[in-house]
Every structure is written in structure tokens, then in C-alpha cells.
Amino acid sequence: MKPKQIDAVQVCKEFEDLLAPRLKLSALERAIYSHLFRHSRLEGKSRLRFSILWLANHMGVKGRSVRTAVRRLIHKGALRLIERSNLGHLVEVRLPGEVCVQRASRTEASGQDTLPGAAILDEMDFMRARDLRQAIHAREGSVCFYCLRQIPSRAHCLDHVVPQAAGGSNSYRNLVSCCLDCNSQKSNRPAEDFLRELYRERRLSAAELDGRLRALKDLAAGKLRPQVLSGEDAGCCD
Ligand SMILES: [Zn+2]
Numbered sequence: 001m002k003p004k005q006i007d008a009v010q011v012c013k014e015f016e017d018l019l020a021p022r023l024k025l026s027a028l029e030r031a032i033y034s035h036l037f038r039h040s041r042l043e044g045k046s047r048l049r050f051s052i053l054w055l056a057n058h059m060g061v062k063g064r065s066v067r068t069a070v071r072r073l074i075h076k077g078a079l080r081l082i083e084r085s086n087l088g089h090l091v092e093v094r095l096p097g098e099v100c101v102q103r104a105s106r107t108e109a110s111g112q113d114t115l116p117g118a119a120i121l122d123e124m125d126f127m128r129a130r131d132l133r134q135a136i137h138a139r140e141g142s143v144c145f146y147c148l149r150q151i152p153s154r155a156h157c158l159d160h161v162v163p164q165a166a167g168g169s170n171s172y173r174n175l176v177s178c179c180l181d182c183n184s185q186k187s188n189r190p191a192e193d194f195l196r197e198l199y200r201e202r203r204l205s206a207a208e209l210d211g212r213l214r215a216l217k218d219l220a221a222g223k224l225r226p227q228v229l230s231g232e233d234a235g236c237c238d
Pocket of ligand 1: 144146147148149180182183
């Protein structure tokens with residue numbers, strides 16, 4: 001399996017500051033997650049096989065407590081159980097961003113907007129890792145957010161709707177995938193102004209302009225949530 005590069009410092013911050021409190025992880029659950037993370041994702045492996053005895057020895061607590069904590073981590077989505085046998089547990093250790101997507105899906109399915117997943121997604125920096133940047137491209141489906149042209153994956157880029165110079169963040173609510181022409185033509189102007197210019201240049205119809213202005217509002221409102229890819233690198237340029 002090709003090792004996936006992660007920003008360990010950022011992952012630790014997201015785990016400590018966002019995921020652990022939101023999932024209400026106990027001290028033992030935090031310690032177990034950190035230990036499994038260190039032996040899997042930190043070494044470029046998404047999966048890890050371990051025995052409860054091995055984990056209990058490292059944690060210095062009884063096997064029964066460890067077994068319960070592992071079960072809870074699986075239930076809360078921080079670990080994905082792939083297999084349990086007499087060889088031990090085979091799990092996928094999910095990064096905070098991967099957990100939140102799963103929980104965000106549940107949020108959408110249940111029609112509630114206040115579950116933790118959505119809040120974690122809101123606070124994530126989508127420029128910090130390749131798979132997160134790729135998730136924004138995938139959300140747009142190979143179409144430029146502004147001019148609606150099909151764009152090959154080697155010719156797309158990410159644009160800050162509200163420019164960074166004006167305080168725009170790296171949230172999925174402020175990033176769109178667009179073609180290189182739109183990226184350079186828009187520059188630091190407000191996105192609405194740029195869309196109207198595309199309409200005046202007849203690169204967008206009136207209906208398309210309306211649709212794009214609505215999409216801008218949906219984006220800012222957090223309605224255009226990306227699906228964060230997990231596992232192997234998406235293998236696409238960004
Ligand atoms: Zn474009």
C-alpha cells in the first residue's frame with residue numbers, strides 16, 4: 001500500500017481540539033486512539049492488526065477496559081472494524097476529517113444540522129492536505145464552479161471565493177474548483193461581480209448566472225459539503 005502523507009501535527013490538533021471533545025472520548029479512548037494512530041497512519045498504513053492483550057500491556061490497564069474502549073471507538077466511528085478473529089482486531093484508523101464525513105452523512109440523513117460532524121467539517125483547513133483539496137475538486141465534478149466549463153484534472157485549481165487578502169478562509173465554504181482562466185480573471189474581485197462579468201461576456205446564460213449566484217449562497221451556508229476521500233491517495237493533480 002502506498003504510504004499516504006499526512007500532516008501529523010495538524011491531525012493531532014484536530015484530534016485533541018475537535019474530534020475528541022466532540023465524540024466525548026474518555027482518557028483511555030484518547031490514549032488508545034493515539035497509540036493506534038502512531039502505529040498505523042503515522043507510519044503510512046491505514047490499517048492495523050492488534051490484540052487486546054498487546055494494547056492492554058501498552059496502556060497499562062486491564063484487557064476488559066481496553067476491549068470496551070475499542071468497542072466505543074468503533075461505535076463512534078474513530079476506528080472502522082474490518083475483521084475480528086483469533087489473530088486480533090484488524091481496524092482502519094480514521095483521521096479526524098474522515099470521521100467527520102461519516103458523521104456529517106448521518107447528520108444529513110437525519111435532517112439535523114447540529115451533530116458534531118458538520119461542526120468539525122466547518123473548522124477544517126481544506127488547503128492543508130492533498131486529499132482535502134481533491135475533495136473540493138471532486139465536489140464540483142470536473143466542472144468549473146464559475147463558467148461551468150468541463151475541465152481536465154490537470155487544468156483545474158482552487159479559488160478562494162472571498163480572497164485570503166480579504167480574510168477569506170480555507171474552509172470548504174470558501175473554496176471552489178475552477179478553470180485556470182477563471183482563477184486568473186477573477187483575481188481578488190468579489191465572486192458575484194465576476195459571475196456577472198461572465199454573463200455580460202455571454203459565457204453564462206441568464207439561467208446559469210442565477211444558478212451560480214444561488215450556488216454561491218449555498219456554498220457560504222455550508223450546503224455544499226465535500227466528501228473527503230479516505231485510504232489511497234486520490235492520484236489527481238491539485
Ligand atoms: Zn472557468
